Amino acid sequence: MRIRFTKMQGAGNDFVVLDETRGRLGLTPAQYRLIADRHFGVGADQILTVRPSPGAGIDFEYVIHNADGGEVEQCGNGARCFARYVRDKGLTDRDVVRVRTLSGVIEPRLNADGRVTVDMGPPVFELAQVPFDARGIEPAMEGGWETWPLALAGGTTVQVAVLSMGNPHAVQLVDDVDAAPVREQGPQVEHHARFPRRVNAGYLQVQDCSHARLRVWERGAGETLACGTGACAAVVAGIRLGRLDARVDVQTHGGVLTIEWDGRGPVFMTGPAVTVFEGELEIPDAP
Numbered sequence: 459m460r461i462r463f464t465k466m467q468g469a470g471n472d473f474v475v476l477d478e479t480r481g482r483l484g485l486t487p488a489q490y491r492l493i494a495d496r497h498f499g500v501g502a503d504q505i506l507t508v509r510p511s512p513g514a515g516i517d518f519e520y521v522i523h524n525a526d527g528g529e530v531e532q533c534g535n536g537a538r539c540f541a542r543y544v545r546d547k548g549l550t551d552r553d554v555v556r557v558r559t560l561s562g563v564i565e566p567r568l569n570a571d572g573r574v575t576v577d578m579g580p581p582v583f584e585l586a587q588v589p590f591d592a593r594g595i596e597p598a599m600e601g602g603w604e605t606w607p608l609a610l611a612g613g614t615t616v617q618v619a620v621l622s623m624g625n626p627h628a629v630q631l632v633d634d635v636d637a638a639p640v641r642e643q644g645p646q647v648e649h650h651a652r653f654p655r656r657v658n659a660g661y662l663q664v665q666d667c668s669h670a671r672l673r674v675w676e677r678g679a680g681e682t683l684a685c686g687t688g689a690c691a692a693v694v695a696g697i698r699l700g701r702l703d704a705r706v707d708v709q710t711h712g713g714v715l716t717i718e719w720d721g722r723g724p725v726f727m728t729g730p731a732v733t734v735f736e737g738e739l740e741i742p743d744a745p
């Protein structure tokens with residue numbers, strides 16, 4: 459089959475965007491993997507699919523597949539690209555769209571400067587409780603919030619703050635992200651028995667109360683140049699640990715994301731959303 463696609467990026471986190479507003483393509487996980495493959499396909503960290511409104515008060519449905527072909531609940535950098543895409547393609551004339559994802563409704567807003575701000579909804583902390591209570595592991599209090607010990611191979615134990623931004627994150631505070639063992643340790647954290655549905659592993663370096671650096675080993679994609687939900691989760695963790703203020707510029711390898719959280723309500727993420735090119739791809743039909 460031949461499919462039309464748009465290649466986009468948000469702070470270097472790159473996406474293939476597919477339009478299913480006029481009918482489903484019916485792609486299989488293997489076909490998503492092929493599209494994301496950097497040698498045999500287009501290449502992307504995630505595939506984003508635009509579907510029509512699922513009901514009253516919602517403009518679109520937003521479906522996300524990781525490069526490994528698995529469908530996931532949320533993608534922050536993708537949400538900004540999604541908003542840019544539906545506007546540029548004339549699928550809406552609104553500056554603010556309400557979009558249903560697997561983890562709920564989010565609201566991206568196109569700004570006059572070309573960047574996009576997304577109301578990502580509030581962080582969820584319950585994720586941190588259940589498995590640890592079951593194992594009877596004591597949390598460590600650090601700056602008034604709980605982080606949890608995670609035993610890794612070779613006798614290493616790391617402290618992680620575990621929370622959900624619609625998708626799961628385990629965030630570590632590190633002194634220097636450049637020296638953090640993201641590629642060696644990230645896969646271990648992602649697949650740790652503690653996280654039956656796997657997890658995104660974030661490494662946060664606090665520079666001062668409004669500046670941070672971040673690297674993320676993403677579930678189902680490996681280390682990416684930026685992770686939007688990862689930036690939201692890391693800033694929320696940094697605020698709860700007393701290390702960050704309510705508005706933080708997060709420097710990633712692909713660009714800066716501005717994250718705002720008042721300590722209670724939704725997290726707001728602002729950053730770029732850019733179209734790179736468009737094309738057509740021939741992929742084998744599903745068996």
Ligand SMILES: N[C@@H](CCC[C@H](N)C(=O)O)C(=O)O
Nearest residue numbers: 533534535625677685686687
């Ligand atoms: N790149 C993303 C997150 C994509 C999904 C993630 N890998 C997961 O499996 O939860 C972002 O910008 O948030």
